[in-house]
Amino acid sequence: MNASTLLLAGIAAGVGVIGVLLSRASPRLTFVLWALVLFFVPVWLGVTVGFFWSAITLLTLVAVVTSISDIRLNGIDLIMAVFALMAAVLFALKAATLAATVIALLEWVLPYVWGRLVLARLNRSFVTRVLAAVAVAAAVFGLVEFATGTNVFVMLPSMSGDLYATWGTLQVRADRLRVEGAWGHSIALGAGLAMSSAFVVAARWPVAVRLIALGLLAGATVTTISRIGMLTLVFTVVLAVLLLPGLDRAMRWSVAALTVLGALVVIPFVGTIFSEAGDEAGGSADYRTGLFSLVSQVQVFGGAGDWTGRTVGGEYLGAYAKSIDNAFLVFALRFGWIPSLLLLAALVAVGLSILRPGKASPPAIAVAAQLPAIFAVALITQAGSYLWFLVGLAVAWWQSDDGDDQEARPSLVSMSRTNADSVFASRR
Template identity: 60%
Template sequence: MQTIILLLAIGLCAGVIGFLLFRASPRLTFVVWALVLFFVPVWIGATVGFFWAAATGITLVAVVATARSLRLTSVDALVAGFAVLMLGLFVLRLVSLSDAVIAILEWVLPYAWGRVVLARVPGGFVIRVIAAVATVAAALALMEFATGTNPFVLLPAMGGSYEVWAPLQPRGGFLRVEGAFGHSIALGAALAMSSAFVLAAKWATPLKVIALAVITGAVVATFSRIGLVTLVLTAALSIFTLPEITRRTRIAIGVVGVVAAAIIVPFISDVFLDAGQEAAGSADYRTDLLTLLTQVKLLGAAGDWQDLTVGGTYLGYFANSIDNALIVMALRYGAIPTLLLVATMVVVAVRCLIPGRANPASVAVAAQLPSLLAVALITQYGMYFWFMVGLAVAWDVERVARDQDPTRAHEQTDAVARSSRYASSP
């Protein structure tokens, strides 16, 4: 008993010290958060009432430590409306506790972190950290592919999700790389989102090309079709919409992309050909998921549909896995809460197509929309996606504030001028 009390006291002291450090250094907070997100699996965490994954816990601490008053937007109202609905539906027992916890802690909380981070951390720093951490994660994924060993599955099983996410997946004679994300599609989609930050980073063009090549290699090693598609979409949207990218970089990425496609496409085609029925069955399965839409209610969970047969299709076939984020949302929470989330995503995605309003996060969200039809918001991928949504909104708010405040615009102009003088000095 005394040992337990001592451990709790040590844990509490460590938590207080960590919180004070995070409060004093927002940049440190963001770096630690990014490292935990990319390199700590969801089965690592602690049970306090229920199991808290490390990524969820660090996100909560980050929000509390860096929270400031914000200029709210219509998108914030949509997310707040969803959160209020979740609480109400849970009280009315129309949504289970586990589903309500997922919605609040894995979607709404990371969105809130994305919204507040730019109030304390410069956007350029956020870009550099995500670009660097994602590149390192991609390099480790390539090592995983080369060695056939995933070191993250060797970490202790602190949560029940270990049994779900630790097993590795074969395809066409290869093991699909997963990194710390527990699933190849989750890793591929996360790296695809991160590629927008690599392209937006103020790095030399050769360094950008190398980093993007490493990320591309890792996404290829996931053998995830949706990962490859969203990577191409992210790169294309970034090149055409992000003002940070120079003409030289656009040309270099375009040329390297054509060469890479000539090498990658035949290799991927051979792997999927060898995979045969497994790959084809995976694609057919996602089409069959549309049958589940008949069970969706306006508000609340769909109820017990797993023993039903609709139009000759046995719905229990989909009980263990539903690889469609939008259908999962609708079945768990109902049509109206799902529409609120869809509206949030669409508003963010559309804004990146407006000249002068694109940012790396909005590009990442826009390019990920197709993936929501092929994978649920699993492991850290769901948290990372909703962080990107919140970050995209925060970036847009910052841009509007600069446009409306001549003082801030003047300060930014002076900073750019000083930077230019420094760069041109001998």
Template identity: 55%
Template sequence: MGESSPLLVPLGLCAGLVALFLFRASPRAAFVAWSLVLFFVPIWVGATVGFFWAALTLMTIAAIVANLADLRLAAVDGFVAAFALLVLALFALELATLSATVIAILQWMLPYAWGRVVLARLPARFVTRTIAAMATAAAVLALLEFATGLNPFVLIPGSGAVDEWSQLQTRASFLRAEGAFGHSIALGASLAMSCSFIIAARWRPAVMLLSLLAVIGAIVVTFSRIGLVTAGLAIAATIVFLPGIARGVRWTVATAGALAAAVVVPIVGIVFADAGGEAGGSAEYRIGLLSLLSQVELLGTAGEWSARADDGISLGAYAGSVDNTALLIALRFGWVPMLLVAAALGSIAIAMVTRRANPAAIAVASQLPALFAVALITQFGMFLWFLAGLAVAWRIADDQAATDAVLTDVSSHPPKRLQPGRAAAP
């Protein structure tokens, strides 16, 4: 680790302790700091102690420790806990790899836990507006990146992952913006999830529309079909299901969205047409991934499947990347763990429709179709799991508030006591 590592370790511990005290004293500072790292610190920035710990992972651990609180559990927590325990058991039995286990626990379960505790010490409006503001700033930087052709985040040094994620992408000779997210799809999907928070932030209509315009513009210049489709789903679901939005705002957003689609769709269509084989090959690749289904086990990793063949077709072509979250989880851990994840995320989507919706639940639900076409790469996966935990915490808080309101109403207006010998009117 170099000659300076003996000094860096105690310095890092001291910095961590200072951060814990600060985050405990000011939950708002903790969430703002975490959000800044999420949106503006690349995944390759971190420290290697045994294995690589991303800066966002370290920040998430500090935020959880500093904001621990008693929680009411929900059924979704059971699915998530069962998945985590099963992953650890599979690793202990050498039926899952270290890399896959580290990703599942540090990049998925930890952000979920942070999402579950954050509302214990912070108001939902502050969380909503912070995410909306950070996404807007990230969108403006992405637009500048596209206009200038310069991404300053790729100049930040880091681990070996910098070589994997810092390569800028193009589509039909256009630079695909990726910001600090290391990949255009990760940026596009993360900004799409943020759309529901921008509408829910209750900013003045002009500010909200400008913010949405910046975010949609940034998603357009990622040239990601996943980002565009899920942004549309998130905005539509927000104006339909999110309570408390004024009717005028709903109509304004719907009208602006329709006008934006009328402008954006033809432009994006021209770019994809110019991309030709590259864009078409990307779609065909995702369809071809279905041939990997034959390799999935009930429990445990599929092993070294890339050296095998299915119906005479070599599977090695998919070894570099599996752009399908559901399939990738199944390949790494088996059908049962994948179904537990599906149950957890699916429950959040169902609750969005059947119960009081919140921005986090809408964001998660809007991404479910995308999880069959993209892996949980870089900060996108961590953001999604954080929002899953936040959606559950938000629903529990809403249920508790509704119960408290009923109890308060009953205590304020107790039923009239009947006089002896008199029956209540039918």
């Protein structure tokens, strides 16, 4: 290792230490930066340390390390811990690949942990406002992308050739650009905007501002030309309007009117696009149906192995090797039925929590609206990290008793909850 390499490594280490210290000192800045990276930094930007760490994964790790807090564990935490242990054991037994294990631990479990910790140092209303505002900014960028036909994010230099080759190309449907922003795929952006709409509805902004924000999110989601994105956006908004506690009547009726008006404008536009797309759009739907031929390859524990050269019932399975648009099936093919059912149980438990009277929260509503989608899309790029972060955030929301107008106390692992309450009682 030459002197220049050592110098660069030293500078990088110094910057990392400073970043960790700032993150610990300023939880608000950490969360804002994390949200901005989530929505505006593509997955092909990052660093290679052993393997490639995308910017959002690296920042999530820093956020977790600097936010370690004394939290009450529950059943969903146990489910996620058991899944993480199973994934590690399966990898050790060579029953799961390194790539699958890294994705599971860093893109699913790690964001879940971050979601569980974030309310230990921040209040609900701040988290809600930040996610709503950053999503609206991303929607504006998406509308500009659609209007200009230019995606500035694909112009950014690639730090991972494989990831850029996969996600750095633009999609077209019926000769129209499918907007994807920094998310690498139109479906991922559509899912991200749909999940964020719950926070826009819940944000403590004037009704007019929230309606404009929802209009921007809806417009950008339509420009992704993703059926799943548009449907889950509608599901999310409807559930938020019906179930969020404390939502004023003016907002409920205004959103209902906006939804009807938007449908009158959007449905003919979308219908025209899919009609022009013809076989391409129909083939996309048929492809998802054909994926069920892979079910026979799933093991009870462990990955399915190399099934790409097999044929089942005349169906050549190698046709699905490049992409599997069914997140639950991906779980099962990588880790087996039992670990995958654990993940599904965590998602369903959070989704069903919105049925508790007066207890529905924006993250739980966002997760609930995505439940049908996990059987029709894969958790690609940032969409998977965002979904699992919201699962963790929904669990933290149940346990948060700090009130929406006061900052959560920064309790440390070394403190007992009783001591932490007494030390920080003056802030409550």
